[in-house]
Amino acid sequence: MTLIAMRSPSDSPMGCDNRPVLRQRGQREVFCGLTSIVWLHRKMRDAFFLVVGSRTCAHLVQSAAGVMIFAEPRFATAIMDERDLAGLADANDELDRVVTRLLERRPDIKLLFLVGSCPSEVIKLDLARAAERLSQRFLPEVRVLNYSGSGIETTFTQGEDACLAALVPQMPSEPANAGKSLLVVGALADIVEDQFRRLFENLGISTVAFLPARAASDLPAVGPNTQYLLAQPCLGDTARALDARGAKRLSAPFPLGVEGTTEWLRAASIAWDVPSDRLVETVRGPQARARQALQRHRELLAEKSIFFFPDSQLEIPIARFLARELGMNVIEVGTPYLHQQHLSNEISYLPESVRLSEGQDVEMQLDRCRSSNPDIVVCGLGLANPLEAEGLTTKWSIELLFTPIQGYDQAADLAELFARPLVRRATLEV
Amino acid sequence: MQLTLWTYEGPPHVGAMRVATAMKGLHYVLHAPQGDTYADLLFTMIERRDQRPPVTYTTFQARDLGSDTAELFKTACQAAYDRFKPDAMIVGASCTAELIQDDPGGLALALNLPVPVVPLELPAYQKKENWGAAETFYRLARAFAGPRAPRPGTPRPARVSGTRPRCNLLGPTALGFRNRDDVAEIAKLLETIGVDVSVTAPMGATVDDLSRLGDADFNVVLYPEIAGVTAQWLERAFHQPSTKTVPLGVVATRAFIAEVASLAGIEVAAALSAIDTGRSRLPWYSRSVDSTYLTGKRVFIFGDATHALAAARIAHQEFGFAVVGLGTYSREFARDVREAAKAYGIEALITDDYLEVEAKVAELQPDLVLGTQMERHIAKRLGIPNAVISAPVHVQDFPARYAPQMGFEGANVIFDTWVHPLMMGLEEHLLAMFKGDFEFHESAAPSHLGHSANAQQAGLDRLDQAATAAMDHAGNNSVSWETDAEKELSKIPFFVRGKARRNTERYATERGLQLVTVETLYDAKAHFSR
Ligand code: SF4
Numbered sequence: 001m002t003l004i005a006m007r008s009p010s011d012s013p014m015g016c017d018n019r020p021v022l023r024q025r026g027q028r029e030v031f032c033g034l035t036s037i038v039w040l041h042r043k044m045r046d047a048f049f050l051v052v053g054s055r056t057c058a059h060l061v062q063s064a065a066g067v068m069i070f071a072e073p074r075f076a077t078a079i080m081d082e083r084d085l086a087g088l089a090d091a092n093d094e095l096d097r098v099v100t101r102l103l104e105r106r107p108d109i110k111l112l113f114l115v116g117s118c119p120s121e122v123i124k125l126d127l128a129r130a131a132e133r134l135s136q137r138f139l140p141e142v143r144v145l146n147y148s149g150s151g152i153e154t155t156f157t158q159g160e161d162a163c164l165a166a167l168v169p170q171m172p173s174e175p176a177n178a179g180k181s182l183l184v185v186g187a188l189a190d191i192v193e194d195q196f197r198r199l200f201e202n203l204g205i206s207t208v209a210f211l212p213a214r215a216a217s218d219l220p221a222v223g224p225n226t227q228y229l230l231a232q233p234c235l236g237d238t239a240r241a242l243d244a245r246g247a248k249r250l251s252a253p254f255p256l257g258v259e260g261t262t263e264w265l266r267a268a269s270i271a272w273d274v275p276s277d278r279l280v281e282t283v284r285g286p287q288a289r290a291r292q293a294l295q296r297h298r299e300l301l302a303e304k305s306i307f308f309f310p311d312s313q314l315e316i317p318i319a320r321f322l323a324r325e326l327g328m329n330v331i332e333v334g335t336p337y338l339h340q341q342h343l344s345n346e347i348s349y350l351p352e353s354v355r356l357s358e359g360q361d362v363e364m365q366l367d368r369c370r371s372s373n374p375d376i377v378v379c380g381l382g383l384a385n386p387l388e389a390e391g392l393t394t395k396w397s398i399e400l401l402f403t404p405i406q407g408y409d410q411a412a413d414l415a416e417l418f419a420r421p422l423v424r425r426a427t428l429e430v
Numbered sequence: 431m432q433l434t435l436w437t438y439e440g441p442p443h444v445g446a447m448r449v450a451t452a453m454k455g456l457h458y459v460l461h462a463p464q465g466d467t468y469a470d471l472l473f474t475m476i477e478r479r480d481q482r483p484p485v486t487y488t489t490f491q492a493r494d495l496g497s498d499t500a501e502l503f504k505t506a507c508q509a510a511y512d513r514f515k516p517d518a519m520i521v522g523a524s525c526t527a528e529l530i531q532d533d534p535g536g537l538a539l540a541l542n543l544p545v546p547v548v549p550l551e552l553p554a555y556q557k558k559e560n561w562g563a564a565e566t567f568y569r570l571a572r573a574f575a576g577p578r579a580p581r582p583g584t585p586r587p588a589r590v591s592g593t594r595p596r597c598n599l600l601g602p603t604a605l606g607f608r609n610r611d612d613v614a615e616i617a618k619l620l621e622t623i624g625v626d627v628s629v630t631a632p633m634g635a636t637v638d639d640l641s642r643l644g645d646a647d648f649n650v651v652l653y654p655e656i657a658g659v660t661a662q663w664l665e666r667a668f669h670q671p672s673t674k675t676v677p678l679g680v681v682a683t684r685a686f687i688a689e690v691a692s693l694a695g696i697e698v699a700a701a702l703s704a705i706d707t708g709r710s711r712l713p714w715y716s717r718s719v720d721s722t723y724l725t726g727k728r729v730f731i732f733g734d735a736t737h738a739l740a741a742a743r744i745a746h747q748e749f750g751f752a753v754v755g756l757g758t759y760s761r762e763f764a765r766d767v768r769e770a771a772k773a774y775g776i777e778a779l780i781t782d783d784y785l786e787v788e789a790k791v792a793e794l795q796p797d798l799v800l801g802t803q804m805e806r807h808i809a810k811r812l813g814i815p816n817a818v819i820s821a822p823v824h825v826q827d828f829p830a831r832y833a834p835q836m837g838f839e840g841a842n843v844i845f846d847t848w849v850h851p852l853m854m855g856l857e858e859h860l861l862a863m864f865k866g867d868f869e870f871h872e873s874a875a876p877s878h879l880g881h882s883a884n885a886q887q888a889g890l891d892r893l894d895q896a897a898t899a900a901m902d903h904a905g906n907n908s909v910s911w912e913t914d915a916e917k918e919l920s921k922i923p924f925f926v927r928g929k930a931r932r933n934t935e936r937y938a939t940e941r942g943l944q945l946v947t948v949e950t951l952y953d954a955k956a957h958f959s960r
């Protein structure tokens with residue numbers, strides 16, 4: 001069932017780096033975009049995510065959350081049943097009823113996302129219209145927005161992209177006389193956000209905002225004087241929406257590892273005409289600290305080989321970090337979706353020998369993985385234990401999203417995520 | 431449309447996966463979008479399986495919808511056969527594929543694969559996981575044992591004399607609560623009383639084993655939620671009777687042995703005496719004086735119907751607890767649970783709404799919660815001792831050690847598991863005596879669970895709030911507390927404080943008192959301790 005389209009450099013559509021990308025079509029073993037609710041709802045503390053879907057969708061979100069019962073979960077599923085399928089008019093009435101009940105229970109909610117799923121899309125339940133209707137009813141207390149996290153449209157972190165893209169039109173316009181402002185785009189752990197804020201301040205870049213903001217109700221302003229840095233590689237639609245508001249993207253690698261973080265900060269520094277010695281001065285301390293912390297892991301990880309199954313779209317920047325800063329030998333980097341333009345910087349940093357693959361036929365990829373016998377495999381939770389049982393050492397990719405990994409002070413933590421399984425394997429005598 | 435925070439059961443195709451994963455040589459091709467592959471992790475992570483479930487997902491995308499998802503299904507199905515060479519396949523649709531109506535069954539049959547293909551129709555918008563497992567098992571049994579059924583009206587040939595009676599063990603699946611150990615325990619028990627196990631299914635069964643289901647003399651139904659329908663069909667098709675008693679608890683295990691003996695044509699007394707009843711320590715442990723403190727502990731029970739019903743029976747008959755709440759998410763068995771609840775003088779809670787269960791626990795303030803993973807979290811949050819008795823469960827409920835629930839060893843495990851979270855008898859006593867003492871301070875947790883004291887205190891505050899909220903709701907919160915009375919209340923050990931508060935307020939309300947004083951508190955205590 002597998003179509004192998006090994007693109008030769010000549011028919012690669014774009015990109016500065018014309019290296020071949022392996023594209024196979026078969027079973028994909030990845031989450032759908034609904035999964036990103038698990039971290040988005042922790043980040044935006046006054047937002048609620050209501051999936052409009054099936055029992056499967058509810059079960060997915062709950063399983064991805066590790067059946068972690070939060071004291072106050074800010075997500076739920078409106079599970080459709082037969083009657084909803086029978087008549088769309090009724091489905092809309094039902095949705096209104098569910099939303100009303102929900103908002104009564106949760107007066108603390110300021111922003112409600114209706115999150116579309118495969119079933120809601122296949123039956124063409126118009127959630128954009130529903131969101132408009134409900135907004136009219138509940139504004140000013142609650143704003144209702146919608147986006148799709150469906151598995152037929154989105155993979156895992158693309159759910160974050162769709163969510164943030166839905167927020168962009170809601171951002172206020174910057175005033176006509178606004179000065180230059182920097183917008184950092186992509187969900188980051190609060191601690192990382194604060195570190196970046198301090199670094200930008202030290203660089204003399206003082207007007208800095210983050211999307212998503214901790215309170216969904218204080219969205220930053222945007223306009224032609226806004227320049228933005230992507231903090232996550234999955235944000236194609238969000239970037240497009242920001243461009244449409246007149247904002248300009250600063251092209252940079254992603255802030256993973258010392259090098260990535262420095263280049264990311266450099267992109268902003270250049271745009272803000274920060275003198276280069278000020279940049280050097282600002283990052284000297286954190287850089288040294290990070291390099292020293294990385295050294296310990298480098299001893300263990302250097303020369304070790306690694307194979308990435310596609311999952312979060314973080315694969316390419318992380319592979320770049322592991323190859324260049326820790327001396328790992330990257331065999332294959334799978335990514336569910338390759339945004340050539342946003343990743344061009346990253347790809348050009350990757351060693352030539354790395355095989356890039358986009359999309360997946362999981363069976364064929366498992367064959368390749370086994371035959372290359374890597375020291376460590378990065379994969380999803382469905383594959384990890386079976387591969388361990390075959391004798392391979394694995395790192396669950398979902399942890400890369402639940403752990404603060406960006407920035408200087410997290411570089412060693414990121415390396416540690418890969419070192420730990422190896423240390424463990426070496427320690428165990430059973 | 432139902433607002434759902436947490437679900438007790440997944441969609442029906444997850445039930446089918448539990449059957450396929452439990453069996454050998456069966457492969458499941460599921461027409462589904464990519465996100466549905468999450469279900470693999472239930473098996474590989476929660477149950478720590480060392481192999482992927484034998485499932486191929488077609489993972490169609492939006493762009494396939496316009497063109498040919500049916501073709502995609504066929505290629506996936508053929509590729510799955512070519513790669514895994516299973517003995518048989520099941521095929522079906524998940525919720526999304528059900529809407530696009532590709533007819534996986536018809537498509538798979540059209541491929542003319544060299545192995546049997548069993549199509550599944552699992553209506554995702556009506557049914558749930560356990561139903562899906564039961565239906566899948568039934569379809570498989572019919573497909574493989576069906577052709578060997580005697581012509582209707584043919585009586586069952588008598589067992590050849592001199593051979594041991596044989597039964598099937600029906601119902602254990604992947605991801606089931608303690609199924610692995612229950613099967614081992616019950617097989618051992620049957621062996622001891624002289625009964626052989628012919629086929630265990632779905633767990634460990636091949637397609638060939640399924641075709642031999644009709645050979646046994648009778649069926650042992652371990653999990654009615656999963657095997658009930660199949661057992662009924664086997665009864666009709668092969669005249670195989672089946673057991674009705676689920677051997678959970680000492681009393682039920684004895685009854686089970688008696689039932690099996692009569693189905694097997696063995697003497698009941700002989701069967702019972704073949705078993706070393708000393709293997710169950712529960713009866714003595716329960717009678718020993720330390721257990722006196724268990725008397726009348728108020729317990730709330732929620733789970734699948736089989737485990738909830740059994741837990742209620744055990745709690746009442748074998749622990750001397752008071753069952754104050756009983757419920758299930760298995761609507762198919764609602765009637766049985768309602769009846770059982772009536773016997774305890776309570777009304778059953780039949781729901782799959784987690785919020786309703788939470789509200790009920792908060793309102794009842796039981797001393798112990800026995801439930802699923804969900805109730806474990808509810809109880810944890812409210813600071814109430816708890817133990818898990820039923821699926822859905824989490825990784826820690828697949829213990830490394832042998833820990834069945836069924837049979838006599840199962841009763842031992844249950845005794846330990848339920849008593850562990852509670853105070854030890856003497857310890858509870860001392861706490862009551864020295865309530866002001868700094869070491870026995872009010873928020874002390876059971877000494878063997880020492881570290882959780884803070885969590886418990888936090889839980890208590892929440893419990894207090896929840897109780898207040900529940901009472902607000904009931905509209906009987908016209909009573910307020912004097913500061914001194916509130917202070918006195920806080921000196922009462924935490925595990926009875928909720929009860930004291932409730933009783934006092936009830937006492938006050940009944941007497942039309944608006945304000946609870948220290949006197950009211952002790953008046954109420956005297957009143958209720960009569
Ligand atoms: S991680 Fe721990 S607390 Fe969370 S669901 Fe699993 S067992 Fe419960």
Ligand code: SF4
Nearest residue numbers: 032057117118151465
């Ligand atoms: S893939 Fe589609 S149907 Fe499956 S959980 Fe995700 S949104 Fe729901």
